[in-house]
Structure formats: C-alpha cells, structure tokens
Amino acid sequence: MDEDRIETRAVHGGERRPGPEGSVVYPIYQGTVYSVPSGTDYHDLRYIRLNSTPSQSYLHDKLAALEGAEAGLATASGMAAITTALHSVLRSGDHLLVGDCLYGGTHDFLTQHAADFGWTFTFIDPHRPETWEAALTAKTKAVLVESITNPLVRVGRLPEVAAFARANGLVSLIDNTFATPVNFRPVTAGFDLVLHSATKYLNGHSDIVAGAVVGDAEHVERARTTSNHFGGTLDPHAGFLLARGLKTLALRVRAQNENALRLAEFLADRPEVAEVNHPGLASHPDHQRASELFDGFGGMLSIRPAGGVSAAQKLIDAVRLPFDAPSLGGVESLITRPAATSHAGMSPQDRLALGVTDDLVRISVGVESPEDLVADFEQALGTL
Known part of the structure; x- marks a missing residue:
C-alpha cells in the first residue's frame, strides 16, 4: 500500500485475508489457554499477559502498519506505554533527556518515581538543538519528546531530535498522541519508538483505555518482554474496540x-x-x-x-x-x-x-x- 494513503492503511493494514472462518471482521479471541508446541520459548507462548494471542497479534500488526513501523505493542493505558517503553531502555544508573513540556502524567512519573529506579533525567528545550549536547552525560541512554506538546501545542525540532539521538547512540522516543499517524509518522523522521495514549485519537470514541508502542522490531520486542513481566496488558475486548476505532482514524x-x-x-x-x-x-x-x-x-x-x-x-x-x-x-x-x-x-x-x-x-x-x-x-x- 502507498506510504501516503493513510485512509487505506487504516482500514486494511494488519488485516488477515481471508479472516478466520472467512470473517471480514477479525474476531475476539478471549481464550487464555492455548496448546503449546514442544520447544516454544516462554515469551512466545500464546497467553494474554504475554501479548501473544491471535487478537493481540492482529492489533499489533494494525498499529505498526499505521505508523509505518516494523512492530507494534498494545498496552493497558497510555501511561503503561510510556512507562513500559522507558523501563525497556533504561537501567539503574542511566540518564534520560526529556522535553521540558510534557503531559502531566509523564512529568509526574519522572519527577516522583525516576529516582526509585535509579534513573536521572534532564529537561531539554526541544526547540534549541544548540543546548542539547551540554545536557549529555556518559550515562545518557535515551531522549523522550512529544510531537505536539500538551497543552500548549508546541512543535519542537523533531527530525533534529532523532538525528541527535542517532549521532550519540541514544534511543529516541516520541509521544505521538496529539499528532496521530494521520498527521505525522515519527518512524520516517528517524525515531526508534513511537508512543500513544490509544485512549485518545486512535480509538476515538471515549470508551476504552489503552496505549501503544510501535517502532523497529528489536526495540518493540524489548518493550513486549518488559510488558510481559510488568503485566500491563490490554484485554481482548478493549483491543477489539481499538482495532475497530483505528479503521476510521x-x-x-x-x-x-x-x-x-x-x-x-x-x-x-x-x-x-x-x-x-x-x-x-x-x-x-x-x-x-x-x-x-x-x-x-x-x-x-x-x-x-x-x-x-x-x-x-x-x-x-x-x-x-x-x-x-x-x-x-x-x-x-x-x-x-x-x-x-x-x-x-x-x-x-x-x-x-x-x-x-x-x-x-x-x-x-x-x-x-x-x-x-x-x-x-x-x-x-x-x-x-
């Protein structure tokens, strides 16, 4: 499908053709127990908490298709997406660069809990690339910004953030909730991980709470492993509603x-x-x-x-x-x-x-x- 035809990708991206039993609409797989072939890796067991059931795999493919990414992961909330992604790239002693205007939940998580995990962080102005290098330390591992900030709707130097991260060996993360993949696809700008509160535009009907992490396969798999251990998994019914909402995004x-x-x-x-x-x-x-x-x-x-x-x-x-x-x-x-x-x-x-x-x-x-x-x-x- 054409990279620019987001309307078509929203409807058809990640779909199974033909669907199970010939169904055009992918069904809800509520089951928690699946037969296990001999030699299956733990994280590949089909189990809801492990984000590996048919319903979850289908939703992950749709999320990845929308952002033009290799892989996707659905989480139980937008904050679960943010915290899971950060835990997947940071270890005790690591340092994070973060945009200085953040969603309140993200700001509170970092200011109130980062120290609990042994993380340090420095706020940077996403509009001033000339100031970023001074904020680097030997332990800086990642940078997190928002595509459009909440609530002042500012737009930083986003491609420059991604390029700065690559040049300095950092993982680049971006919260794309406000822009949505209809208006901006950060993967094409060079970001490693794209985060969403899928509660908002991706679902679009104010009736579920969900989150999403999409990006290259390696980083998303690390996020999935982290999510599997923390347990912030999206249930199949909410996932079905999210997939339905994505079609009209x-x-x-x-x-x-x-x-x-x-x-x-x-x-x-x-x-x-x-x-x-x-x-x-x-x-x-x-x-x-x-x-x-x-x-x-x-x-x-x-x-x-x-x-x-x-x-x-x-x-x-x-x-x-x-x-x-x-x-x-x-x-x-x-x-x-x-x-x-x-x-x-x-x-x-x-x-x-x-x-x-x-x-x-x-x-x-x-x-x-x-x-x-x-x-x-x-x-x-x-x-x-």
Whole structure:
C-alpha cells in the first residue's frame, strides 16, 4: 500500500485475508489457554499477559502498519506505554533527556518515581538543538519528546531530535498522541519508538483505555518482554474496540484538523480571548515547522480568555456542545482547564514554568459541524 494513503492503511493494514472462518471482521479471541508446541520459548507462548494471542497479534500488526513501523505493542493505558517503553531502555544508573513540556502524567512519573529506579533525567528545550549536547552525560541512554506538546501545542525540532539521538547512540522516543499517524509518522523522521495514549485519537470514541508502542522490531520486542513481566496488558475486548476505532482514524482526524483550525481562527479574532494556541495559525511560533513536518495541525487548541480564571470557568460552563471533561481525541468536543485536571499533579511553580496558567483552557475538537461549534463558542463568549 502507498506510504501516503493513510485512509487505506487504516482500514486494511494488519488485516488477515481471508479472516478466520472467512470473517471480514477479525474476531475476539478471549481464550487464555492455548496448546503449546514442544520447544516454544516462554515469551512466545500464546497467553494474554504475554501479548501473544491471535487478537493481540492482529492489533499489533494494525498499529505498526499505521505508523509505518516494523512492530507494534498494545498496552493497558497510555501511561503503561510510556512507562513500559522507558523501563525497556533504561537501567539503574542511566540518564534520560526529556522535553521540558510534557503531559502531566509523564512529568509526574519522572519527577516522583525516576529516582526509585535509579534513573536521572534532564529537561531539554526541544526547540534549541544548540543546548542539547551540554545536557549529555556518559550515562545518557535515551531522549523522550512529544510531537505536539500538551497543552500548549508546541512543535519542537523533531527530525533534529532523532538525528541527535542517532549521532550519540541514544534511543529516541516520541509521544505521538496529539499528532496521530494521520498527521505525522515519527518512524520516517528517524525515531526508534513511537508512543500513544490509544485512549485518545486512535480509538476515538471515549470508551476504552489503552496505549501503544510501535517502532523497529528489536526495540518493540524489548518493550513486549518488559510488558510481559510488568503485566500491563490490554484485554481482548478493549483491543477489539481499538482495532475497530483505528479503521476510521483517518476520517475522524481529517475532520478534527479542519474543525480545530476553523475554531482557532474564529477565537483568534475575538476580543474576549487573549491568546489562542494552535499550530495551524500563522501567529503560532511553530507554524512554519508544523507546516513542513505535518500533514495536518491536529484537533487540539488551547486559549486564555481575557478575563482570567473566572472567565475561563465561565466559558467552560457556558458552552453547550463540548463536555467539561479532561480527556481528548474523541468524536465529541471536550473542554477543560489543565491546571485543574491533566496537570493538577504538578506543583503550581512547575505549571507556570511551562506556561500552563490557571486560566488556560484546553479544547479537544470533535467531528461536529464546524458551523455549530463556532456558533456555540460565539454564544458562550457573549456571556463573558
């Protein structure tokens, strides 16, 4: 299949032809017990915890096909994907370089637990390659960044990060949740491991929790072995729903790209809004880079109403279409204040250092009519 035809790969990538018993839709294999041929390696036993049952292998192939990768692994959550991947490449005494604007869960995991595993880490600015070498140590083993940061939707020097990692013998990891493989495929940019909270866009219907690790076969197999020992495995029913959601990923994300840009352009012209963050806007500091790297600017934006925290909460209360909820990437629009939800575990000082102010409002744009979304925000802004 053509590398650029993501719509076709989303539907047909990883599919079995013909399917079991001739089924077009791959079935759920709920069984935990399978016969074992003599001499089978432990990690090749067919067992749900070992990520090796037919349902899991099918899902892994679909995930890999979407990212253009050699292999894939599904996990029980996005954080399970991140922690499993990090544990697969870091040992006690190792050092990690990490982007300085992270999803709150990733930030909390590193700041609160890295020392427990004997890891050290240094925050780097993904926009300033000239500063990265100074952060290296003799024990640096990996670098982790996000394709589009949460919640300020910044886009770093991503190909340069991957090249820097290769030049210095580091494993490169990237959280591609916000961009999705529809808009950006990090493997082609040189990254070793691509991570997702599949709860979000990959599934797209706000009804499961899952994660994904994809990349070259060697690194994914190390991640699978780590996951097998830690037990953060995705169950077959959730895996079935994720595989089903993946088939419409390209259609959903294309619509969300268009809707988010339309809404961002509307909000940027409103006096009630002091700041709009969306990489599709020419005013965004990373607009040119995003235009060069991505096939779309994503369905996420964040804003700061002119009236501070009270105006932010009033806006959230006044909109009628978006749900006041902290997740993202579903077919329905969502709105939240990250300081009170996704980044609440961070200290106020750390949040402010990243630009996550108390009045910042994050919007995950769904697939509703763009005219209805704009009209809804227009009436909500009228209440401020």
